[in-house]
Amino acid sequence: MPVIETAALTKRYGPVTALDSLSVAIEPGIVGLVGANGAGKSTLIKVLLGLLDPTAGSAQVLGHDVVTAGEQVRGVVGYMPEHDCLPPDVSATELVGHLGRVAGLPRAAARERTAEVLRHVGLYEERYRPIGGYSTGMKQRVKLAQALVHDPKLLLLDEPTNGLDPAGRDEMLALVSRTGTEFGMAVVVASHLLGELERICEHLVVIDAGKLRASDSIASYTRTQQLLAVEVDGGAAARDALAAKLTDLAIAADVDGRALVVTLPPDDEAGMYDAVRDAVADLGLALLRLEQRRHRLSDMFSEPRPEHQHPAQQGEAAGV
């Protein structure tokens, strides 16, 4: 049974359509929800929680309708918002314990579970200090802890690595991965960073402009996504000469700045490396770079949307 199922789910804010007739079924496991900023990821999560009412269509979470049975949904879901959401003047223990009680835990259980989840996310003595003094990494951990305190069946994480440095990102991803795999909790992680999701998710749901672009297992994406970038010395002339040579060999090559990009066939990657190397050698060019690369996020969409191709986003999305 899918943990989340939406049918023609639509959400409009005035003239802006954030979710456009989105129909998707999400199975248990760690699922990545990927899309550029503004693609509708946060809106989808908020509709699933009943924080926003859909304009049209319906959605079910763990068999409960999000509009008519919002309280049942929220009783079994843990939510980690994207933005800062922690009051600075209370300790992590005070806040998480209180939110556990609001989620329905008895007093003693809330206290016990608060200690457990804070330890699980890696907060120790500092949990008794006011949150205002915490680093971004510690705050993200508190946000995850409050989503876990009532032991939800489904965890909705909105950009859990927001604002973290590379080491912090690795730790957060490892934590999310452990929570999902070791305890069998269904996890949906929304992110605009494809590279991060690839590392921890089993399944990817791609949305763009509120529409479903793709929903498939990670393996199927990475299989079709291996690319080879090749760069030779000699500027554009040498690059174009190589492109012509490859075309003669029936190898499709796309120009990407100073480099050429060819697709690696999954069944014969080594053969493609050899063919490209030989082509460079035949032309007598100096090989500067030959590296494996993955599709950028925007390449995964069947019709790339120009307004989403900001250089900064692409750079991040391409990070592996």
Place this chain on the structure above:
Amino acid sequence: MSESVIYDIGYQRYEGQRLGRRSAVLSLYAHGLRGLFGWGRPAKSKVLPWLVVAIMFIPVIVLIAVMSRTGTQVERYDFYPFQLQAPLAIFLAAQAPELLSRDQRYQVLPLYFSRPIRRSDYALAKLAAMITAMFALIAGPLLVYWLGSIATISHHPGDARHQTAQFALGLANGVFHAILLGALGVVIAAFARRRAFATAAVIGVYLITSAVAGALSGLPNNNGRFGQLFSPFTLLDGLRVWLLHGKVIDENAVPSAAYGIVSVLFVLAFVVVLLRRYRKIAT
């Protein structure tokens, strides 16, 4: 003997009891009440509420000391809260934002509204916490005063009964004060994301309505007397006089029942506006 080892048992599933909304709302109420007095908060959050508590208790302690020294009985159940409106107003202006604006400012509301409670539960639990805190500030000194009075009366046994009846009226008066003022403070704080704005707005309502009521009372032929109904000070004083003395202040004043009716209407309006605010508030 086996060696002792510390196991990291890590994350555990929870199979125990889950209580319903009632428990969740009670927890919100208790958390709000704790916060109003700075419990579970850093020391600087405790300064103002406990300063107000001290100010509320000092007069009654002095009064009892004087009564026991001189053996005279002064009946001052109407002293609270009328003579101490100022510290009550300060508490309201400072702490209502602590209760509500803070959650908006730091965007904590999504953490609450993504849990199995209703938005109205949140608003009403916070309102109840504010009313309780205001009532405690009024009732605490009254209780001390009543106990002190009983202890200092040695002769007429009928006096004790009379004192107790007056104490009960004083408490009822305190309830009205707490509800009206609490609802006023909460409804204002619900609209302010920043604490300072909410504090200024609460103080502003007190000052402006009092000034307007005062100015209107200067109109010829007592035409401006209904202005009394729109300032918290004069409205609650009218209510107090009606309740404790069963009479109006003077012949030309507003009919006593009007104070009661207007108070009830104000509270209803505040609650409606508060619930509407939290139904619409963006998360």
